[in-house]
Amino acid sequence: MIFIVVKFRPKPEHVENFPQLMAEFTEATRNEPGNLWFDWSRSLEDPSEYVLVEGFRDGDAGKEHVTAEHFKKFVAETPALLASTPLIISQAIDATGWSEMGEMKVG
Structure with missing residues (x-):
């Protein structure tokens, strides 16, 4: 599996609507055959930071992702929304x- 974590810092004017701005890209990526998950979170310590956790079946699925038209569009357009x-x-x-956490059991 390819496991990816990416931290994004949108420009101040895009912080609140960043999930909506990423919605089309998110949906297209989740529909890729090799995508296992594509989940956004917002940092509790810094609400201007978003964290993306991605899983792809294998390297081939990861290569398909970065050559997809929606990824190319994302790479071309998203920098204008970001502070860094x-x-x-x-x-x-x-x-x-995902596996259950071995150090903790619930129930």
């Missing part, structure tokens, strides 16, 4: 999805 270059961690990991 996004920060990313992208790693191939030995997993097929």
Whole structure:
């Protein structure tokens, strides 16, 4: 699996509506056959920061993602909405999805 975390810092005028501005890209990515998840969160410590957690089936699915038309459009248009270059961690990991946390059990 390809596991990706990206931190985005929108310009102040786009902070509140950033999820809506990303909605088309989010929906298109979630509909990719190799996408496992594509989930946005907002930082509790810094509400002007959004965190995107992505999972793709494998490297081929990741390559399909970055060559998709919606990704090209995202890369071309999104910098105008941002205050700084996004920060990313992208790693191939030995997993097929989420697992229960071994250190904690509920119920």
